[in-house]
Amino acid sequence: MTDNGSQHTPLRLKTGLAEMLKGGVIMDVTTVEQAKIAEDAGACAVMALERVPSDIRKDGGVARMARIDIIEAIMGTVTIPVMAKCRIGHFAEARVLQQLGVDYIDESEVLTPADEAYHVNKHDFDVPFVCGARNLGEALRRVGEGAAMIRTKGEAGSGNIVEAVRHMRTVQKAMRELTLMGSEELMTAAKDMGAPFELVRMVAATGKLPVPNFAAGGIATPADASLMMSLGAEANFVGSGIFKSSDPAKFATAIVTATTHWDDPQRVLEAARTISAEAMPGLDVAKLDPAELLQTRGW
Amino acid sequence: MAASDTGSGARAGTGRLSAECIVGVLALQGDFEAHERLIERLGHRSVRVRRAVQLPDLDALVLPGGESTTMLLFLEREGLMQPLRDFCASGRPVLGTCAGAILLARTVEGPRQDSLGVLDITIRRNAYGRQLQSFVGHADTPLHPDLAGSDAALELVCIRAPLIERLGPDVEVLVSADGRPMAVRQGALVASTFHPEMSGDTRLLACVLSGGATGNAAGKVAATPTHAATLTAPSASTSAAPSERTS
Secondary structure: OOOOOOOOOOOOOOHHHHHHOOEEEEEEEEEOOHHHHHHHHHHOOEEEEEHHHHHHHOOOOOOOOOOOOHHHHHHHOOOOOEEEEOOOOOHHHHHHHHHHHOOOOEEEEOOOOOOOOOOHHHHHHOOOOEEEOOOHHHHHHHHHOOOOEEEEEEOOOOOOOHHHHHHHHHHHHHHHHHHOOOHHHHHHHHHHHHHHHHEEEEEHHHOOOOOOOOEEOOOOOOOHHHHHHHHHOOOOEEHHHOOOOOOHHHHHHHHHHHOOOOOOHHHHHHHHHHHOOOOOOOOOOOOOOOOOOOOOOOO | OOOOOHHHHHHHOOOOOOOOOOOEOOOOOOOHHHHHHHHHHHEEEEEEEHHHHHHOOOOOOEEEEOHHHHHHHHHHHHOOOHHHHHHOOOOOEEEEEEEHHHHHHEEEEEEOOEEHHHHEEEEEEOOOOOOOOOOEEEEOOOOOOOOOOOOOOOOOOOOOOOOOEOOOOOEEEEEEEOEEEEEEEEEEEEEEEHHHHHHHOOHHHHHHHHHHHHHHOOOOOOOOOOOOOOOOOOOOOOEEEEEEOOO
């Protein structure tokens, strides 16, 4: 792939860090203590937040970029990469996070969107971005804007894996379909999914996203982690699933083990067996008011 | 991507791995997939290694990039430390890139952490800074004769890269940038702070695989200062190497 990243930083340096995170778990943390627990459990990166998604969901109100002192304290504590979230379209929050020196920015639907029409033009930044997607068109629009990693949106803070499964399956199926199309069909496919034509052509040729493809939004158990890897995720983000469980250190370790050994049921069993505590409480996504869904934020 | 595939390097080379061989890639976490692609481009077979029982079947081993703290936890939890040390002592070729180089190093700084300790260097983690200080640089020329096969510049993709700060007496520099060691060799063990698997350049891997028991070329390049040199750390994060970022 040619480097079509920002005018400053080649795209492969941005996707390169995502490559280094493959097979690992990125954990949401809100304090220095949690960040340490995550690192000690084997997280390959942490996402520094003010509140985990299930609390954002419960508390309501406007969710913004985390307080700088929290992010800074976490950056000063762990040696693994530190990510932070900005609101959809809030390029000024993103500039602040880049200035602070975080390793990755998540332009995230978990926070309250700042712009209902436009996402951040991520090509303008040296720091790499990850964005959520529910389908291939959405994923390729974000890549077109410069995202260097895609994750499923799932339904953050729900403790329910069903939406992440839907989104991963939807993306994988659409990619398989593209690989079977004749070249004359690709422009119409690009029009129908609202995705840049050149990226559609690239996926049709390779059967893969042009950037790493991770899972997020609802992973709460070791088996959930194994499921998402089995469906084609290259790594897992775990938000509320660890620090809203009743034994975070054990859940963290078990989910890391199940992500690495996702295709070995014996290892996933052993990981699950170490847990004798409750997983985070789950929500039936079908019973949520559509206005409460986080995944419909962004386009 | 530069057409720098010197695929004949290992197969036609004089080293012991001249036919198709089985190269394991430690697949606990990190960019093991990118390494698999590189291995297959050289015509060898790659195997994902997650258990010690797989090690005896391998002709060579790659420790990929990723997070060294995460990998280290797995090595300790899964009882892989001693089996990997034994593999490294067996004379079979081993390449460690970035986090893999940190695992091979005798001493790790920034912060101090445990390692396999089999390659006599001191290495500093994240020595250039965070992701914003990641860069693409180029190797000093002329390249080491063992890397020959193409005149193309050797690209050095460095992501939150470590820095080799001390070389033991038996350690030879294979690749340098601005005089700093970027890849080093001790017997059949090679550690590189950059990611050849990210640029798709097969020359370093071919060199590693043609090494093995016969390939200890320590002292071959007399001009290389290898004797327990203490090297200076980069003074400014972005001045570490010529970078695409500033061009």
